[in-house]
Amino acid sequence: xxxxxxxxxxxxxxxxxxxxxxxxxxxxxxxxxxxxxxxxxxxxxxxxxxxxxxxxxxxxxxxxxxxxxxxxxxxxxxxxxxxxxxxxxxxxxxxxxxxxxxxxxxxxxxxxxxxxxxxxxxxxxxxxxxxxxxxxxxxxxxxxxxxxxxxxxxxxxxxxxxxxxxxxxxxxxxxxxxxx
Amino acid sequence: xxxxxxxxxxxxxxxxxxxxxxxxxxxxxxxxxxxxxxxxxxxxxxxxxxxxxxxxxxxxxxxxxxxxxxxxxxxxxxxxxxxxxxxxxxxxxxxxxxxxxxxxxxxxxxxxxxxxxxxxxxxxxxxxxxxxxxxxxxxxxxxxxxxxxxxxxxxxxxxxxxxxxxxxxxxxxxxxxxxxxxxxxxxxxxxxxxxxxxxxxxxx
Numbered sequence: 001x002x003x004x005x006x007x008x009x010x011x012x013x014x015x016x017x018x019x020x021x022x023x024x025x026x027x028x029x030x031x032x033x034x035x036x037x038x039x040x041x042x043x044x045x046x047x048x049x050x051x052x053x054x055x056x057x058x059x060x061x062x063x064x065x066x067x068x069x070x071x072x073x074x075x076x077x078x079x080x081x082x083x084x085x086x087x088x089x090x091x092x093x094x095x096x097x098x099x100x101x102x103x104x105x106x107x108x109x110x111x112x113x114x115x116x117x118x119x120x121x122x123x124x125x126x127x128x129x130x131x132x133x134x135x136x137x138x139x140x141x142x143x144x145x146x147x148x149x150x151x152x153x154x155x156x157x158x159x160x161x162x163x164x165x166x167x168x169x170x171x172x173x174x175x176x177x178x179x180x
Numbered sequence: 181x182x183x184x185x186x187x188x189x190x191x192x193x194x195x196x197x198x199x200x201x202x203x204x205x206x207x208x209x210x211x212x213x214x215x216x217x218x219x220x221x222x223x224x225x226x227x228x229x230x231x232x233x234x235x236x237x238x239x240x241x242x243x244x245x246x247x248x249x250x251x252x253x254x255x256x257x258x259x260x261x262x263x264x265x266x267x268x269x270x271x272x273x274x275x276x277x278x279x280x281x282x283x284x285x286x287x288x289x290x291x292x293x294x295x296x297x298x299x300x301x302x303x304x305x306x307x308x309x310x311x312x313x314x315x316x317x318x319x320x321x322x323x324x325x326x327x328x329x330x331x332x333x334x335x336x337x338x339x340x341x342x343x344x345x346x347x348x349x350x351x352x353x354x355x356x357x358x359x360x361x362x363x364x365x366x367x368x369x370x371x372x373x374x375x376x377x378x379x380x381x382x383x384x
Contacts, residue, residue, distance in 0.1 A: 002343065006349075007372075009366075011369060018373075019369070022372045026375075028325075029321050029326060031345035032234040032235065032329060035237065041229070042233075093241065094245050096322060
C-alpha cells in the first residue's frame, strides 16, 4: 500500500481527507490496461464487425500470431522501462489483479533477469509462463503470494522474440490469472 | 503509458491563432459526444474512443481474462456504441452509466458468441475473488476511476500511474522523469485533486 503523505507531501487535514478518498479508489481500481497499437484507434465506425469465414480462420490465426509477435517485439524494443530495465510488461487479470514485469539486460549465458510485482492475487503459489500461439510455452519460475502483493526476482533463459506474451497461472493449473 | 501518449497525438490539432476558433471535440461532455455520434460524427466517435478505450478494455479483461478476447470485446463495444448512440436519452441517466451498460452488454454478448478460449479456459471469476455484488461494485469503481484518469493532463496521468502501479518510490519517479522531488509531489497532489473533482459522486 502506498502512503498518501509520501505521495503528496504536507497538505491541510481537510484536503488530505478528500485526497485520501481518491487514493483509496485508485488502489481499489488497480491500473488501467495499456492499449496495443491495434487498440489505439477505434474500429471502422459504420461497419459491422467483420468475422472471418471458418475456412479462412487458420490464415487469420496465423496473421494474428504474427501481429502479436510483432507487438511483443515492439514492446521489447520500446517498452516503458523501469530504472535499469530493458523493458517493462504490464499484466492484468480478473477482479482487478495486476502485475508488472521488469526485464533486465540479458547476461552472457542468455538469461533475462526479471522482477515481477503482482497485486490483487489470492494467496497461494503461482507460476510465470511465456506463451506462444495462445498456449503455455516455457516456464519462467514460480512464486508465492501472501497478503495480496509480492515482488520477486525471476529469470527467462529463452529467446524472447520467439514468444508472444506472458501469463501467470496458479501452480499446477493452466488457467491464467494474469495476462499481458 | 507510451501507447496512451500516442493516442493523445491522434487528437485533432489545435486551430492556429489566425484561424477561426473551432469547438474541439474534447471540450464536449460525454453526453454531447454521444449525441454527435448518433448523427454520424466520426470525430466525436474518435474522442469517445480516446476517453473510454482503456476503461472498456479494463472491464473486458476483468470479465474475460484473456487479452485477445478482451480486445475483441472492446472493439465490439465501440461498434455497438456507433450503432446504438441514437438510443441514449440524457434525461434518463448519466452518459458514463449508459456507456458502462453498453460495454457490459457488448462484452457479455461477445462471450456468448465466442465461448472458446484462446489460452486454455478463462479464469473463474467467482473464486477465489469477491462475490457478484462486490465484483460489480469493483467493476464500476474501476470504470469510473479509469475514465477519470483520462481527463488528466498527460504529465499528471503519467505521474499517477507511476506512483500507484509501477512500484517506484517518489524519489525513483523524480529520477526517472528528471524532475525535482517537490515537483513530483506537487503534480501528484494536483492530479489527485482533479480526480477528486471528477469523481465527486463516487467520493460521497
